[in-house]
Amino acid sequence: MRNIVAAPRPPLGDAKPMLDAQTHFEQIRDRLPGDLQARAAHLAAAEAVGLPTRRVESWHYTDLARLLKSGQATPVQAVDFSSVDAVLAHFEDGVLQAPPQAEGLEIAPFAGAISSAEAPSSAYVMAPAHVMADYNQALAQNGLLAEISGPLAPPLVVRTSGAENVHLAHHIHLAAGAKAVLVDDHMATGYANVVWDITLGEGAELTVLRSQQAGHQVGLSRVSLAAGARYKSVAMVSGGALARHEAHVTLKAAQAHAELHSAVLGHGLSKASTHADFTYTIEHQAADTSSNTSAYNVLDGHARGVFQGKIIVRPDAQRVDAQMQTRAMMLSEGAEMDAKPELEIYADDVVCAHGSAIGELDRDALFFLRSRGLDEATARHLLVAAFLEQVTSHIDETGLSEIMRGLVDTKINALLGNPSI
């Protein structure tokens, strides 16, 4: 495959279990930048609550304690972004290899996680507060502090690799009118707790392409959009024992627009199966804002897909347009999909819709393609690719769209065998 090159250090052997947080803190405290006392306070707050259990509503379908013990370390191949001249911020086992450099991009030295400038409005957001973010603030050893002041020409690739336990806290700010494409390339095989705090100034536009191929990731994105800002996230989970991608998006002023699209290609049996969980809260705080969310899951083996999407429209947020769609294609009896779209609407002049459909590979479509000469494997490949194309088609950037489609294609081949397309 053109877009795939060998990873510098393919990890082997069993996945490392997540360390007990207190032990982890003691082990790395000498290397942690920033205010250690503040960190200890966050740790104490987190430990007082403990890891979320299934009794916590937003974690009902993702049994964190169990999933952290599952999984096998499988070597992963890095996605090759050389064809698009990307600038790379590579965190190997939490260590930034070299700071990325590009015109319009300013990187500040990491000095501990910054408290999210704006806490999500507690009255509307899923309770309880984010214990995983507290762990992150206590333990974050690194992160990208990026200020993007204008149009950033090359895509910024943030790659996370390695097998160690890592906590990363990224802060990305786009100034008014700035424009950027960010790639979150997650290929770490260990446990990673990653927080992205993203603020978009007036009229700023950010596209985030995410890929998770392996490991245990608990990811949280907190995104706030000023007037006219546009945020688009297109995520692809193609492996990993745990892929929790939580996003809290706040549309604060008119004409702000957010899109979150996710594709899952889940596979594997029992403890080696993929668990992909996309949990969103999208809060329309202002009138004339819009959002569009879609989730496409292809689930084989014992893979499990979870989609929880909550759209909140505040009382004065009139003329909001919010759409949410979730679809799942089940390739085996042992796979599971849990979909829970929710609308909480306090304004009266809005257009909001959600829909959910779960089914198998369409036998009639399969027959149709075979009647046109495609062998069964090629026909299945084409139907799965077409299904996931509903997500990849949201990537407008030429070059990157081919790379992401190539990744999807490679993963479908790995899943279905190699047809002669």
Added chain:
Amino acid sequence: MSALLEIKQLHAGIPDKPILNGLSLSINPGEVHAIMGPNGSGKSTLSYVLSGKSGYEINGGSMLFDGQELAEMTPEARAIAGLFLAFQYPLEIPGVTNMTFLKTSLNAIRRGRGEDEMDAASFLRLARAKSKALGMDDDMLRRQLNVGFSGGEKKRNEILQMAMLEPKLAILDETDSGLDIDALKTVAEGVNALRSPERGMLVITHYQRLLDFIKPDVVHVMAKGQIVKSGGPELALELEKSGYAEYSGGTEAPAGGREAHA
């Protein structure tokens, strides 16, 4: 001359329900045969059994296509051998463009026939020429397969696939359903352009109307899973007047009538 399609005493159905009850039919190269019959007589089942849709059981008889037994072939092997089914209800497949689909299909069939795959430029030229001949604009090639196509566009797209794949035998399953008169004429012209001394066609229809535009050489009446009467084009006109009551034992409307949902 050996027959292109030779069906003898075919018994088939779905589990516990026989649908075809000893059907025999023979089509020579160059001939256009029409099968007419009341709803539930097994017309669509025949088209699916011939093209290899799963879920049907063959319980007896034979269906030789160009000397090969179809029952022993996968659907794709049948397509490669030159069998083509124009679907009654063409499927929509979002996420794959018409162009990609046509190219994948054409090259799969060329590979299967031991021919070289067609390069992108030659394919594009061919697809454009064939679609233009059917009055389809380039936009329909770029759109997702049948997504948002009107009933007429979907049927035209089926005929485009047939024109691209150049089958030896084309089965048209209720190609007239859901079409207004203008769309019907366009589709029929497309089909007529593909008539040739080497190619056979099996036109399945409930209504005589289609046969005003695609003139058959032979007309068969099908009832209860068998061919009960065969004749020339005049047989279709007869059915238009008398209806199927004689064959179905019911009170089926005359074959000249309009579909309620058309």
